[in-house]
Amino acid sequence: MRVRAYGDRAVLVELATTQEAVDWAAGLETLLGSAAGAGGAEQLEQVVPAARSVLVVARDGVPVVEVRRLLDRVEPRPAAASDEGDVLEVPTVYDGEDLADVASLTGLTEEQVVAAHTGQTWRVAFAGFAPGFGYLLGEDDRLHVPRRDEPRTRVPEGSVGLAGAYSGVYPTASPGGWQLLGRTDLVLWDVDRDPPALLRPGVRVRFVDVGGAAGGGGA
Amino acid sequence: MSGLRVRATGPLALVEDLGRRGLAGVGVGRSGAADRGALRLANRLLGNPEGAAAVEVLLGGLEVEALADLDVVVTGAPAPVLLDGRPVGSHARTRVAAGSRLTLGVPGTGLRSYLAVRGGLDVPPVLGSASHDVLAGLGRAPLAAGDLLEVGEPAGPLPATHAAPPPGDDGRDVVLRAVLGPHEDRVVDVAPLATGWWEVSERSNRVGARLQGEGLVATDDEQLPSEGTWRGAVQVPPGGEPVLFLADHPVTGGYPVVAVVVDADVDRAAQLRPGQRVRLRWVTA
Numbered sequence: 001m002r003v004r005a006y007g008d009r010a011v012l013v014e015l016a017t018t019q020e021a022v023d024w025a026a027g028l029e030t031l032l033g034s035a036a037g038a039g040g041a042e043q044l045e046q047v048v049p050a051a052r053s054v055l056v057v058a059r060d061g062v063p064v065v066e067v068r069r070l071l072d073r074v075e076p077r078p079a080a081a082s083d084e085g086d087v088l089e090v091p092t093v094y095d096g097e098d099l100a101d102v103a104s105l106t107g108l109t110e111e112q113v114v115a116a117h118t119g120q121t122w123r124v125a126f127a128g129f130a131p132g133f134g135y136l137l138g139e140d141d142r143l144h145v146p147r148r149d150e151p152r153t154r155v156p157e158g159s160v161g162l163a164g165a166y167s168g169v170y171p172t173a174s175p176g177g178w179q180l181l182g183r184t185d186l187v188l189w190d191v192d193r194d195p196p197a198l199l200r201p202g203v204r205v206r207f208v209d210v211g212g213a214a215g216g217g218g219a
Numbered sequence: 220m221s222g223l224r225v226r227a228t229g230p231l232a233l234v235e236d237l238g239r240r241g242l243a244g245v246g247v248g249r250s251g252a253a254d255r256g257a258l259r260l261a262n263r264l265l266g267n268p269e270g271a272a273a274v275e276v277l278l279g280g281l282e283v284e285a286l287a288d289l290d291v292v293v294t295g296a297p298a299p300v301l302l303d304g305r306p307v308g309s310h311a312r313t314r315v316a317a318g319s320r321l322t323l324g325v326p327g328t329g330l331r332s333y334l335a336v337r338g339g340l341d342v343p344p345v346l347g348s349a350s351h352d353v354l355a356g357l358g359r360a361p362l363a364a365g366d367l368l369e370v371g372e373p374a375g376p377l378p379a380t381h382a383a384p385p386p387g388d389d390g391r392d393v394v395l396r397a398v399l400g401p402h403e404d405r406v407v408d409v410a411p412l413a414t415g416w417w418e419v420s421e422r423s424n425r426v427g428a429r430l431q432g433e434g435l436v437a438t439d440d441e442q443l444p445s446e447g448t449w450r451g452a453v454q455v456p457p458g459g460e461p462v463l464f465l466a467d468h469p470v471t472g473g474y475p476v477v478a479v480v481v482d483a484d485v486d487r488a489a490q491l492r493p494g495q496r497v498r499l500r501w502v503t504a
Binding site: 046047053057126131133164197 | 243244245249346356357398400401442445446451470471480481482483503504
């Protein structure tokens with residue numbers, strides 16, 4: 001773990017892996033909720049977990065040195081065992097435009113790509129990019145693929161994609177460079193719902209293949 | 220009913236307060252007034268809570284009609300303020316009678332003025348804030364002619380002070396204090412940010428100010444993992460044209476952050492006009 005200066009209001013805590021970042025952010029949350037971290041929550045404006053780092057921002061008027069002192073006391077908390085709690089099911093039509101490319105990049109057949117995507121439990125590691133967009137970390141690395149060389153100017157809402165070690169679902173239409181496997185009708189983001197995001201850090205997800213007929217046939 | 224009827228908006232007029240807290244976990248950033256100090260000042264002069272919602276007006280052009288007797292203040296970029304055609308000036312509390320019209324002209328310097336009203340704008344919050352976030356598409360849509368803005372109840376007495384000095388920026392070159400960023404080693408030479416002048420691009424908005432200059436050269440093109448970002452961060456995309464993040468910056472980003480402007484100077488950054496020149500001065504955090 002390495003703590004880097006990030007202006008005069010924040011520090012960037014760098015960790016080796018996404019899992020370590022998730023565990024460290026969970027440890028910070030535990031500390032803030034405990035007697036030992038008393039007052040700490042009032043010192044922080046925002047905690048932003050990401051791929052291999054956690055950005056910790058001080059509240060207005062709180063010297064960043066106070067935040068550094070708090071961080072020294074964080075003990076990473078390993079994520080809970082993967083068999084606890086509910087799993088959010090995401091019904092998916094696997095007719096994405098990049099399914100064939102993903103197959104060739106991974107050396108799998110298209111059917112094997114779908115089987116691998118539906119056959120593991122994913123967990124939201126962190127959010128970003130857009131409201132309600134969660135970066136999902138899986139259990140095996142067969143589906144690790146680079147982003148597309150040329151991002152699309154518009155990816156439709158509900159598109160299910162892959163990039164790096166992550167899978168994700170576009171909550172709204174936006175530009176994007178992920179490799180598209182398919183799509184879901186599940187509404188992932190709704191400001192009139194509480195909570196508005198279905199994919200929040202820690203939520204476990206399984207993709208369910210609901211057949212490709214709806215979209216007029218696969219890749 | 221106590222309120223304001225919007226008659227004209229100029230290029231862009233948005234409702235803003237001090238933004239949304241603690242929602243990075245679901246990909247929602249802070250947003251809020253681009254010049255937070257100007258919003259706070261306007262509210263203080265009106266006896267409002269300092270984060271009460273107001274109108275952020277880009278380069279003037281806003282005209283509103285009072286539907287009741289109201290106290291208002293305009294702060295931020297010093298725009299000419301007319302009450303029924305008569306100049307009343309900015310950075311001072313003004314009484315507007317029901318039926319009167321208040322107009323903001325184009326400020327001589329700066330970019331964003333704030334029209335606050337005693338009692339604050341009563342705009343339904345989205346995720347805890349009335350702010351419009353242009354990147355996330357949250358909050359009330361940009362104002363349009365004909366819109367009604369309701370006004371809340373005053374929270375306390377009017378303060379004795381009714382005016383404040385306008386900002387001192389003269390519209391010329393600006394130097395912002397900054398700390399070296401976590402990825403300053405991802406460009407061949409970060410020094411030009413502090414030694415050369417950078418011109419603010421027309422392609423700037425509430426997400427960030429784009430800086431045109433000599434260009435910064437990345438040391439390699441390996442993708443960085445996505446990481447949290449914050450207001451004031453200077454991010455360098457592959458083109459080498461730095462972006463200084465403002466109120467509606469993304470929650471996470473994947474390009475190197477080579478500098479971070481100190482918080483006290485970010486409001487000034489939000490007032491930089493396209494064509495104006497800026498450079499950084501290094502300080503330690």
